[in-house]
Amino acid sequence: MQSQSQSQSGPVAQLLGLFENYPSLAETYDEMFDGSTPRGPFARVAALLDKMRPEELARAQALAETALLQQGVTFSVYGDSRGTEKIFPFCLLPRIVAAEDFRRLDRGLQQRMRALSMFLDDIYGEQKILAAGVIPTEMIHGAGAYRPMLRGLKPPGGVRIHIAGVDLIRDTAGTWRVLEDNLRTPSGVSYVVENRLISKRMFPRVFDAARVHRVDHYPTRLAETLRSVSPVSEDVNAVVLTPGPFNSAYFEHSFLARTMGLELVQAPDLFVDGDKVYCRTTRGPKRVDVIYRRTDEAFLDPDVFRPDSVLGVRGLMKAYAAGNVALANAPGNGVADDKAVYPFVPDMIDFYLSEEPILEQVRTWVCLFEDDRKFVLEHLDEMVVKAVDEAGGYGMLMGPQASKAELDEFRTKITAEPRRYIAQQRVELSSCPTWIPDSSSRASGAISLSPSGRVEPRRVDLRPYILTSREGPWVLPGGLTRVALKRGSYVVNSSQGGGSKDTWVMKEKA
Amino acid sequence: MISRVADHCFWFGRYVERAEATARMLGAASSLALDAELPPAQVWRPVIVVTGEEQQFRESQAGDTDDHPAWGDAELVQRFMVWAEHNGSSLHQTLRAARWNARSIREVLSLETWEAINELHLWSDSSGAQTIYANHRDQFYHHVRRGTQLALGLMRSTMLHDEPLDFIWLGVLLERVSQTARMLDVQHHAFTAASKNPTGGEIIETALWLSLLRALSGSEAYLKRSAGRVSSDAVARFLVSEAAFPRSIAYCVHSAYDRLADIRPPDRHDLPGGSALEQLRVLDVWVTARGKEPLGSSVHDLLTHVVDEVHEICGLLGKELLGAA
Numbered sequence: 015m016q017s018q019s020q021s022q023s024g025p026v027a028q029l030l031g032l033f034e035n036y037p038s039l040a041e042t043y044d045e046m047f048d049g050s051t052p053r054g055p056f057a058r059v060a061a062l063l064d065k066m067r068p069e070e071l072a073r074a075q076a077l078a079e080t081a082l083l084q085q086g087v088t089f090s091v092y093g094d095s096r097g098t099e100k101i102f103p104f105c106l107l108p109r110i111v112a113a114e115d116f117r118r119l120d121r122g123l124q125q126r127m128r129a130l131s132m133f134l135d136d137i138y139g140e141q142k143i144l145a146a147g148v149i150p151t152e153m154i155h156g157a158g159a160y161r162p163m164l165r166g167l168k169p170p171g172g173v174r175i176h177i178a179g180v181d182l183i184r185d186t187a188g189t190w191r192v193l194e195d196n197l198r199t200p201s202g203v204s205y206v207v208e209n210r211l212i213s214k215r216m217f218p219r220v221f222d223a224a225r226v227h228r229v230d231h232y233p234t235r236l237a238e239t240l241r242s243v244s245p246v247s248e249d250v251n252a253v254v255l256t257p258g259p260f261n262s263a264y265f266e267h268s269f270l271a272r273t274m275g276l277e278l279v280q281a282p283d284l285f286v287d288g289d290k291v292y293c294r295t296t297r298g299p300k301r302v303d304v305i306y307r308r309t310d311e312a313f314l315d316p317d318v319f320r321p322d323s324v325l326g327v328r329g330l331m332k333a334y335a336a337g338n339v340a341l342a343n344a345p346g347n348g349v350a351d352d353k354a355v356y357p358f359v360p361d362m363i364d365f366y367l368s369e370e371p372i373l374e375q376v377r378t379w380v381c382l383f384e385d386d387r388k389f390v391l392e393h394l395d396e397m398v399v400k401a402v403d404e405a406g407g408y409g410m411l412m413g414p415q416a417s418k419a420e421l422d423e424f425r426t427k428i429t430a431e432p433r434r435y436i437a438q439q440r441v442e443l444s445s446c447p448t449w450i451p452d453s454s455s456r457a458s459g460a461i462s463l464s465p466s467g468r469v470e471p472r473r474v475d476l477r478p479y480i481l482t483s484r485e486g487p488w489v490l491p492g493g494l495t496r497v498a499l500k501r502g503s504y505v506v507n508s509s510q511g512g513g514s515k516d517t518w519v520m521k522e523k524a
Numbered sequence: 525m526i527s528r529v530a531d532h533c534f535w536f537g538r539y540v541e542r543a544e545a546t547a548r549m550l551g552a553a554s555s556l557a558l559d560a561e562l563p564p565a566q567v568w569r570p571v572i573v574v575t576g577e578e579q580q581f582r583e584s585q586a587g588d589t590d591d592h593p594a595w596g597d598a599e600l601v602q603r604f605m606v607w608a609e610h611n612g613s614s615l616h617q618t619l620r621a622a623r624w625n626a627r628s629i630r631e632v633l634s635l636e637t638w639e640a641i642n643e644l645h646l647w648s649d650s651s652g653a654q655t656i657y658a659n660h661r662d663q664f665y666h667h668v669r670r671g672t673q674l675a676l677g678l679m680r681s682t683m684l685h686d687e688p689l690d691f692i693w694l695g696v697l698l699e700r701v702s703q704t705a706r707m708l709d710v711q712h713h714a715f716t717a718a719s720k721n722p723t724g725g726e727i728i729e730t731a732l733w734l735s736l737l738r739a740l741s742g743s744e745a746y747l748k749r750s751a752g753r754v755s756s757d758a759v760a761r762f763l764v765s766e767a768a769f770p771r772s773i774a775y776c777v778h779s780a781y782d783r784l785a786d787i788r789p790p791d792r793h794d795l796p797g798g799s800a801l802e803q804l805r806v807l808d809v810w811v812t813a814r815g816k817e818p819l820g821s822s823v824h825d826l827l828t829h830v831v832d833e834v835h836e837i838c839g840l841l842g843k844e845l846l847g848a849a
Contacts, residue, residue: 272631294527296845
């Protein structure tokens with residue numbers, strides 16, 4: 015399925031610079047190298063990058079990090095009362111996606127979004143897919159994110175997944191697989207745009223030679239997407255709703271509002287009167303038509319979701335139900351990116367679209383099914399078991415690393431409550447050449463006089479962003495590549511030593 | 525615009541202006557301490573009094589007694605006014621507050637303005653700033669002034685001249701009225717006290733007034749207007765009424781009125797903000813009228829009236845436009 019020509023690109027000049035003795039990892043697909051040879055589409059870029067001297071790269075890296083800090087491209091560290099902000103560590107060496115690969119991802123992601131959208135319409139409508147027995151009803155009704163009170167409610171503009179971020183990984187064979195769909199409030203796209211600014215500044219020549227798709231039009235496309243679902247057609251007032259400056263993703267909320275030219279509001283700025291939403295302004299109340307909400311839906315409206323909460327906008331859901339305001343993303347989407355529902359996405363694609371899934375996903379066993387459960391219990395020490403109603407690594411079993419007691423504990427749990435558990439194969443992540451500064455020059459925080467470092471493989475994933483307007487889905491030709499900066503690590507999260515890379519999607523040959 | 529955002533704009537302007545005023549005042553005091561042979565307390569006490577933190581300062585200084593008040597120690601005063609975490613008026617805290625407000629309205633500011641204030645904040649948090657403070661005090665104050673001036677200049681040259689900038693500038697101007705009024709009042713008071721002291725001479729008098737003018741970036745402007753003559757009446761008159769000097773009370777009050785009238789036009793009775801606008805208009809007329817009569821010994825009363833009125837106007841702004849409960 016991968017480009018067959020990649021390893022047959024003919025003689026390639028020896029790389030004796032930055033990439034000399036690049037230590038490819040065993041049993042891991044490397045994004046740029048096949049052994050010590052650059053993959054076909056990347057030969058030219060690899061040769062150009064190879065010529066950069068380590069000092070140059072180290073200096074560029076330090077300058078880039080200073081620039082990010084000074085521009086305030088930071089995330090807030092939770093649990094730090096002093097409001098500490100950190101930059102999301104950034105690796106200058108880009109992650110490059112071949113045109114051919116992206117063509118397939120583009121089609122596959124659009125297909126997936128179409129199916130997931132139809133699934134949500136169905137689940138909050140007639141529930142045909144449950145009646146047909148394609149997905150067991152108890153999997154849906156047991157999912158914490160299912161909101162029965164939203165049944166029968168049609169969102170303005172008919173769109174539910176306005177903004178999606180889909181996490182992709184590549185297995186040892188280089189096959190792209192969907193790891194997770196994020197259909198609620200996916201974050202990270204601001205880094206896609208900001209990282210691009212930096213790599214264009216740092217590598218103008220390499221960038222030019224690589225022929226890369228632009229990503230800076232994302233905010234414009236997002237603004238169009240939001241306007242397309244507005245209940246009114248003239249003078250649409252769309253706003254971005256943020257929990258506030260203490261939220262870890264506040265930079266992004268502010269970035270998106272700024273680059274779309276929209277107001278950034280907090281819940282207390284909004285109120286509802288006569289089922290219409292208004293914003294408190296210096297000229298009195300102003301009608302709001304579309305809300306790009308970056309708040310958790312549990313805090314949207316205390317009348318509906320959390321009666322104990324003082325957060326949110328009272329009456330917002332009634333205004334939404336009356337069709338007077340569009341919410342992006344629609345509340346209730348969580349049921350479609352739920353762990354318990356993920357295994358059924360290929361079935362959805364078949365059920366709603368009568369198509370074969372274009373993208374693979376990670377092989378998953380549903381413990382509710384007897385055959386699956388039997389297999390899982392027999393192979394527990396090879397599996398990653400996840401409780402469907404928990405997130406953030408809780409309620410998880412890492413089979414290969416688990417003790418006998420832990421294995422026994424999960425065996426009991428799965429047998430007692432099979433519906434609560436799914437199991438997956440342990441997933442490999444592909445690697446990508448990554449600049450590793452010498453620890454001395456990083457630790458001091460200052461720009462050292464003779465900075466240095468080396469290039470080593472580190473694990474990466476990819477989160478492309480898909481916007482869906484009234485006209486259908488559109489995939490940003492780029493995405494957030496997250497990289498596990500610690501040697502041997504698979505954890506790409508920014509809170510645990512992860513960083514990001516600019517993602518270069520190459521254009522098709524002219 | 526959103527009331528909360530307008531509130532952050534207003535306070536962003538106030539904090540940036542306050543940081544600059546504090547840096548200028550400390551720089552001028554350091555310079556005065558070198559030039560004039562004055563007891564340190566006469567140089568440094570006004571610095572504390574102007575910010576209204578007199579009591580807090582004394583309580584925070586372990587060795588402070590009535591015989592040896594801590595404001596006689598230049599280093600203690602400066603450390604309190606630059607670094608003290610518990611002093612909300614310290615430069616460091618003021619810059620932090622300016623930056624926090626800026627971050628809350630990041631989407632409203634231009635990138636250049638944001639970068640200027642963010643860089644200044646990062647610098648003030650850095651060890652480099654500590655080193656410069658320890659070794660080159662004057663350069664330290666200079667750096668802060670440059671940073672705030674850059675931010676103030678950039679917002680005028682890179683942002684849309686509409687409501688957000690009007691609110692920022694309204695904050696700058698009202699802060700500036702209070703700063704000028706308070707500094708003049710304190711200095712006037714200190715001077716009046718000093719002039720009763722026979723050891724005070726004309727040279728010291730001149731040095732003090734020039735120092736005050738320097739603290740307000742007004743010495744060159746003043747000398748142009750007064751052809752080089754320095755007297756207490758002339759300086760007070762200049763700082764209160766000179767319509768062309770951008771830190772005089774008359775200029776700031778009038779410009780603040782213009783900004784607010786842009787935000788809320790006088791004939792738009794349907795919009796909120798009418799009371800604040802009217803009270804500012806009355807103050808403007810009152811200050812202008814004071815320019816036509818001798819100031820004499822009424823300077824203190826005049827300045828007190830101005831400070832009180834500005835305080836009330838800010839309260840009205842908060843209620844009518846900035847979403848204060």
